[in-house]
Amino acid sequence: MSLKTPAFDIASLHTFYRGGGSVADIVEAVFARIAEVNDPGIFIYLAEKAAVLAEAEKLGAFDPEKPLWGIPFAVKDNIDVAGMPTTAACPDYAYRPEKDATVVRLLRGAGALVIGKTNLDQFATGLVGVRSPYPIAKNAIDPKLVPGGSSSGSAVATAQGIVSFALGTDTAGSGRIPAGLNNIVGLKPSVGALSATGVIPACRTLDCVSIFALTVDDAWAVFSAASEYDEVDAYSKSIPATGFGSAPPVLTIGVPARADRQFFGDTLMEAAYDDALSALARLGHKLVEMPFGDFYKVANLLYEGAWVAERYAAVKDFFDTKEESFHSVTRKIYGGAKALSAADAFNGFYALQALKRKLAPLIASVDLFCVPTAPSHYTVADLEAEPIRENSRLGTYTNFVNLLDMCGIAVPTGSRADGLPASVTLLAPSGRDGLTATIARDLHQASGVTLGATGWPLPASAETAPRPDDRNLIDIVVVGAHLSGMPLNHQLVELDGKFSRVAQTSAAYKLYALAGTVPPKPGMVRVEEGEGGEIEVEVWKLTPAAFGLFVAAIPAPLGIGTVMLSDGTSAKGFLAEPLALEGALDITSYGGWRAYLKELSSLQRVGKTG
Numbered sequence: 001m002s003l004k005t006p007a008f009d010i011a012s013l014h015t016f017y018r019g020g021g022s023v024a025d026i027v028e029a030v031f032a033r034i035a036e037v038n039d040p041g042i043f044i045y046l047a048e049k050a051a052v053l054a055e056a057e058k059l060g061a062f063d064p065e066k067p068l069w070g071i072p073f074a075v076k077d078n079i080d081v082a083g084m085p086t087t088a089a090c091p092d093y094a095y096r097p098e099k100d101a102t103v104v105r106l107l108r109g110a111g112a113l114v115i116g117k118t119n120l121d122q123f124a125t126g127l128v129g130v131r132s133p134y135p136i137a138k139n140a141i142d143p144k145l146v147p148g149g150s151s152s153g154s155a156v157a158t159a160q161g162i163v164s165f166a167l168g169t170d171t172a173g174s175g176r177i178p179a180g181l182n183n184i185v186g187l188k189p190s191v192g193a194l195s196a197t198g199v200i201p202a203c204r205t206l207d208c209v210s211i212f213a214l215t216v217d218d219a220w221a222v223f224s225a226a227s228e229y230d231e232v233d234a235y236s237k238s239i240p241a242t243g244f245g246s247a248p249p250v251l252t253i254g255v256p257a258r259a260d261r262q263f264f265g266d267t268l269m270e271a272a273y274d275d276a277l278s279a280l281a282r283l284g285h286k287l288v289e290m291p292f293g294d295f296y297k298v299a300n301l302l303y304e305g306a307w308v309a310e311r312y313a314a315v316k317d318f319f320d321t322k323e324e325s326f327h328s329v330t331r332k333i334y335g336g337a338k339a340l341s342a343a344d345a346f347n348g349f350y351a352l353q354a355l356k357r358k359l360a361p362l363i364a365s366v367d368l369f370c371v372p373t374a375p376s377h378y379t380v381a382d383l384e385a386e387p388i389r390e391n392s393r394l395g396t397y398t399n400f401v402n403l404l405d406m407c408g409i410a411v412p413t414g415s416r417a418d419g420l421p422a423s424v425t426l427l428a429p430s431g432r433d434g435l436t437a438t439i440a441r442d443l444h445q446a447s448g449v450t451l452g453a454t455g456w457p458l459p460a461s462a463e464t465a466p467r468p469d470d471r472n473l474i475d476i477v478v479v480g481a482h483l484s485g486m487p488l489n490h491q492l493v494e495l496d497g498k499f500s501r502v503a504q505t506s507a508a509y510k511l512y513a514l515a516g517t518v519p520p521k522p523g524m525v526r527v528e529e530g531e532g533g534e535i536e537v538e539v540w541k542l543t544p545a546a547f548g549l550f551v552a553a554i555p556a557p558l559g560i561g562t563v564m565l566s567d568g569t570s571a572k573g574f575l576a577e578p579l580a581l582e583g584a585l586d587i588t589s590y591g592g593w594r595a596y597l598k599e600l601s602s603l604q605r606v607g608k609t610g
Helices: 010-018 023-039 051-060 102-109 150-157 178-180 214-225 269-280 292-302 306-314 314-326 328-337 342-364 378-386 389-394 435-449 489-494 544-552 593-609
Strands: 041-044 071-077 111-120 165-170 185-188 210-213 252-256 286-290 368-372 405-417 421-429 475-476 498-504 509-513 523-526 536-542 559-563 568-578
Touching: 010 023, 010 214, 023 051, 023 071, 023 111, 051 111, 102 111, 102 150, 102 165, 111 150, 150 165, 150 178, 150 210, 150 475, 165 185, 165 214, 178 185, 178 405, 178 421, 185 214, 185 435, 210 214, 214 405, 214 435, 252 523, 269 368, 269 405, 269 421, 269 435, 292 342, 306 314, 306 328, 306 342, 314 328, 368 435, 378 389, 405 435, 421 435, 421 509, 475 544, 509 593, 523 559, 536 544, 536 593
Parallel strands: 071 111, 071 165, 252 286, 252 368, 475 568
Antiparallel strands: 041 111, 165 210, 185 210, 185 405, 368 421, 405 421, 475 536, 498 536, 509 523, 523 568, 559 568
């Protein structure tokens, strides 16, 4: 590749284009990179360079209104691209679609260029990337290791810098495991957020189109361009791509209890996970250990009864007439489903519903979860010796996610002691894709890793544009127990409140620790300008209806007034009546409630030990 050719993250490519670079130059660089990497296992079908150049020519002049203008991408070969064969890694199943899958159409409409169709575990059944009749894609970091599946080719193409991003699918972890094993980002959206029209199903009720990218910003840009409700897809949901770029400074993050963590003897992966948790703590978040046994029980359901039968149902007619066309491991899995009954399926549904009910309070008790992406790295030789067991182990922290209707994003967190990539996955209930992506971005930035296997440096995160869905929301300034991470913050979250920013008041306020309140609360009062101090607050956003409910629940002697902020703006916020100050302690000098509580906690610890 030419020294003048930029890194392939979207911001770098768009800077290149704005500076006069041509899409033709990038297309040439893509095909030069394919030759340089020389891995015949990445693509099942590669577009003709002349065809891609012709498509690039049609883009015309650089159009900043198209968020993916001139960006090369690859598509997992169970997703339709018009004119390119779809095989699902089974040559006898191949067909040539006349239309793009909905997600491909949307991405092309945003200016992206399809380079080819990528290899996969046959019919998207597997987490290893070696269940294919085609040459096996090589792990981009260490070719002795499995690349991860089922979206192996898409992950490796991205990690090798051949494309800026690639589409995969994810039923049990296929959009996360290959990302974690190849040092890239893997965004698994909420189920239904991206259309599955034009996608060969594995488990139709659980499947997601997933996104591999070099950075979280890029993954989110692709998600934003592809997220659209699809009336043709019976499982499509209206889940807007919102909420990315701003998160409360303190989140409660659930992690598996130490006794429940499973790394199958891989102490290096375990240590890398501990390092990632330490990074989250340094970012200011609160980690809470949680029992994980029931999550593992949900994970185990995926390869029992109902969902194995669903895989078989997706290709039943073809399997029953062309069983010999299947990879030996895939054939064994699908063949086993023929012995299952409708009763087995319903028993699976009942077991899942019982576990969902049991886990609901646990999931609701935290803002999100952080789990290892994979418990270990496995070699190709390991999979030859144990093709089923090692595949199952890779799904330890991924299999339960779609069954519980959660969104997730796998993100690199650095290198293990042996130099192999480390990764964690952030999870949250459906619809909170923006929250998980925001924390993933912060964690990625803190890691300082390079991009995939390219050696390209991780670029600074882009500024996030204001969210159009926020225009009709009301700002509310909170100063005490409603701050993120504080005991009453849940009242804002339960009203779908959105964190906006940390701010300071003007110097016209005094802050007091009120007497006799449980949990402890502060009271803020307005004074003459200059006689108070700048108090740290948080600004949240509520719908008008939620704002009314929130204000109605505020107990006397607290109330809502207009709070002036240090930047000259104002918003409605908590103020205390003079009556509340009886016996209160003036804590204005601390600059905020959080700082006061930190000092108070420190003094209490000294008192206990001194």
